[in-house]
Amino acid sequence: LAKTTQPISMDSYEGQEVNITCSHNNIATNDYITWYQQFPSQGPRFIIQGYKTKVTNEVASLFIPADRKSSTLSLPRVSLSDTAVYYCLVGENSGYSTLTFGKGTMLLVSP
């Protein structure tokens, strides 16, 4: 399984765009990149998943360069409610796969 590296914490202010970068140098050809969000005392929630280039949904965008050795989760105009831990996962694109979580990035959004 490809190991991921992401910042331990990030700070931002309401209304700003936040970009969280994840490094995954050993990503395999069949691996997808998935991001989960977790609030305190709740289970992780799926945000977005991608294989290459750019993926966008109503919540976030995911940018993946051609070499796929890193990826960036972009959260537009964050609010206080976006304060959470964000996990970058790399692995097979399967709902039956075992998910390997790192320690994630704690994002703190201030007024």
Place this chain on the structure above:
Amino acid sequence: DAGVTQSPTHLIKTRGQQVTLRCSPKSGHDTVSWYQQALGQGPQFIFQYYEEEERQRGNFPDRFSGHQFPNYSSELNVNALLLGDSALYLCASSLSPDQPQHFGDGTRLSIL
């Protein structure tokens, strides 16, 4: 449509006791996975059940066992509890290989 539900939400046990945690998957989901999340850490995979059988297992001792019922609900059993078993236990379910896993909000287990 209810999501993944887990019970109880909180539980306190003492060392050496046994505990059973329960999970009802999201409607229609047939695969259930269990994860352990220690404070300040990401979730760690324990095992996965499909068609009432354990299909995959993480690096957890045999004290951790499980079961899946015909209605796809699942139980996680932990025997001979240790202080280090204190954690948030998460259940995740999935519908098919091309859909992401959905997590419940977990059971907070505290060992005294």
